[in-house]
Structures are given as structure tokens and as C-alpha cells.
Amino acid sequence: MTSPSDYVPPKVWTWNPGNGGKFAHINRPVSGATHEKALPVGRHLLQLYSLGTPNGQKVTIMLEELLALGHAGAEYDAWLIDISAGDQFGSGFVEVNPNSKIPALLDRSESPPVRVFESGAILTYLAEKFGAFLPTERARRAETLSWLFWQMGSAPFLGGGFGHFYTYAPVKIQYAIDRYAMETKRQLHVLDTRLARHEYVAGDDYTIADMAIFPWYGSLVMGWAYDAAEFLQVHEYSHVRRWAELLLTRPAVRRGRIVNRTSGPPEEQLRERHDASDFERGA
Numbered sequence: 216m217t218s219p220s221d222y223v224p225p226k227v228w229t230w231n232p233g234n235g236g237k238f239a240h241i242n243r244p245v246s247g248a249t250h251e252k253a254l255p256v257g258r259h260l261l262q263l264y265s266l267g268t269p270n271g272q273k274v275t276i277m278l279e280e281l282l283a284l285g286h287a288g289a290e291y292d293a294w295l296i297d298i299s300a301g302d303q304f305g306s307g308f309v310e311v312n313p314n315s316k317i318p319a320l321l322d323r324s325e326s327p328p329v330r331v332f333e334s335g336a337i338l339t340y341l342a343e344k345f346g347a348f349l350p351t352e353r354a355r356r357a358e359t360l361s362w363l364f365w366q367m368g369s370a371p372f373l374g375g376g377f378g379h380f381y382t383y384a385p386v387k388i389q390y391a392i393d394r395y396a397m398e399t400k401r402q403l404h405v406l407d408t409r410l411a412r413h414e415y416v417a418g419d420d421y422t423i424a425d426m427a428i429f430p431w432y433g434s435l436v437m438g439w440a441y442d443a444a445e446f447l448q449v450h451e452y453s454h455v456r457r458w459a460e461l462l463l464t465r466p467a468v469r470r471g472r473i474v475n476r477t478s479g480p481p482e483e484q485l486r487e488r489h490d491a492s493d494f495e496r497g498a
């Protein structure tokens with residue numbers, strides 16, 4: 216195994232702002248706002264501040280699914296938060312999410328308005344508000360929430376671990392890539408085993424667990440993430456692939472995937488969404 220050996224951690228860690236990483240210019244060891252900036256507010260009761268990354272897509276898929284079910288109260292404005300420009304450190308955004316990460320939701324139908332951050336919390340909030348995509352029967356609800364929390368705990372190893380060291384780190388470190396490739400494949404195997412027996416992740420019903428897991432693991436098996444399909448041999452996970460293709464037959468999933476996207480083919484980018492008709496004309 217190749218192994219960089221010239222670094223000895225000092226007694227006390229100090230911040231090296233220009234460490235060469237892709238996100239070095241936005242990462243800091245402290246939290247809080249860096250500048251005053253109010254958030255824009257549109258005409259709908261739900262205001263979403265996000266970006267079309269996997270974590271952002273979970274929520275836009277859910278909102279599009281709710282609208283497809285006929286819940287007019289799920290109409291939303293999706294504002295673009297450009298995290299590479301530091302929008303997540305504006306004072307208005309920090310008020311909605313003190314953790315400075317997309318997605319963040321403001322529900323203005325409540326008085327005072329309710330803020331919700333963390334994608335899993337947003338999915339649960341919306342599912343409870345509209346009574347959809349989260350079973351109420353105790354065992355099925357527990358299974359759904361178990362998979363939802365599985366996703367929240369697992370994806371940082373995929374994104375922050377494998378994706379970071381395989382794609383974004385300024386040096387290729389075999390130890391780190393081996394560690395996170397192994398964990399990513401283990402997670403894919405967990406999902407594949409589950410989906411071999413069940414149509415959807417939580418069982419017979421399509422739920423917020425599918426919506427949370429699809430943008431990360433569905434993208435991976437479709438070959439859309441980190442250019443790693445061959446490296447991770449994602450064809451081995453045929454049940455995950457079957458499920459990802461099933462979800463992609465849903466128009467709401469296809470719409471949700473493109474909201475607030477700023478990369479990929481132009482037809483798959485809708486930078487902001489303020490009305491259903493935005494999907495027809497682009498925005």
C-alpha cells in the first residue's frame with residue numbers, strides 16, 4: 216500500500232486555510248455568519264433554500280411528490296444557495312440553519328414561521344404535515360424511520376469519505392480510498408440485500424426513506440456519482456439498480472432531481488423553482 220509518511224501531527228492543531236482541497240475556500244473551523252444578507256422570500260408559504268446536490272434533491276423530490284398527490288399547500292419557492300460562493304454563511308441563512316448547510320426550509324403557514332434544517336428532519340416534517348409517505352402504523356413507521364436514519368448516518372461515509380478522497384482531495388491516499396470504498400460497497404450490499412426482498416426500501420410502500428436514499432445510492436448505481444461506477448463495480452448491486460430505475464419512472468422524482476441544480480446537462484438544470492410551469496420553460 217502506498218502511504219504518505221512525512222506528516223507528524225503537531226501537539227496542537229492549527230487551521231491551514233489554503234490546504235489545496237476543493238472546498239478549502241469555504242471550510243472553516245468555526246460556525247456562524249460571515250456577512251449580513253437577508254434571504255429572499257417568494258409568494259408561497261414554503262420557502263426552500265437549497266442546491267441540487269443529493270441532500271437538496273431529497274427535499275425537492277418530496278415536495279414534487281406531495282404536489283403530484285394534490286397537496287396544493289406544498290407549493291414552494293426553491294431559492295438557490297450557492298455554497299461555493301459562501302451563501303450558506305449569510306446572516307439570513309444562518310438564522311434558518313445554524314449549521315450553514317443546505318437544505319433549509321421555512322414554513323410560513325405557521326405563526327411564527329417554522330424553520331427546519333437537516334434533510335431528514337425536513338422530510339419527516341413535511342411527511343407529518345401532509346400525512347404522506349410516512350406510514351402511521353407503528354412497525355411500518357419504525358422501519359421507514361430506521362432506513363431514513365440509516366441514510367443520514369451512512370451517506371457521510373459515501374460523500375465525505377469515499378467521494379472526497381476519491382474525487383476531491385488534492386492527493387490520492389490509498390489508505391483513505393480503500394477504507395471508504397470498502398464501507399461504500401458494504402452499504403451498497405446492505406441496500407441490495409434489502410431490495411432483493413422488498414420493492415421499496417421500507418417494504419411495500421414508497422416512503423421518505425426511498426426519497427432520502429435515492430439521490431445518493433441511486434445516483435451511484437446509475438453511474439452518475441464521482442465517475443466511480445467501474446471502480447466500485449456498481450453493476451454488482453442489481454437490486455439497487457432495479458429500484459433506482461423504478462423511482463426514475465416517477466415524474467416527481469425526475470422533476471425533483473433537477474431543481475436548484477447548477478451542473479450537468481442544461482436540460483437537467485432548473486436553478487430556481489417558483490412555479491410548476493418553470494419545468495416547462497426552464498428558469
Ligand SMILES: N[C@@H](CCC(=O)N[C@@H](CS)C(=O)NCC(=O)O)C(=O)O
Pocket residue numbers: 241242268269270271298303315316317318332333334335
Ligand atoms: N446532514 C445534512 C448535510 C447537509 C450538507 O452537507 N449540505 C452540503 C451540500 S450537500 C452543504 O451545504 N455544504 C456547505 C458547507 O459545508 O459549507 C443534511 O442532510 O441536511
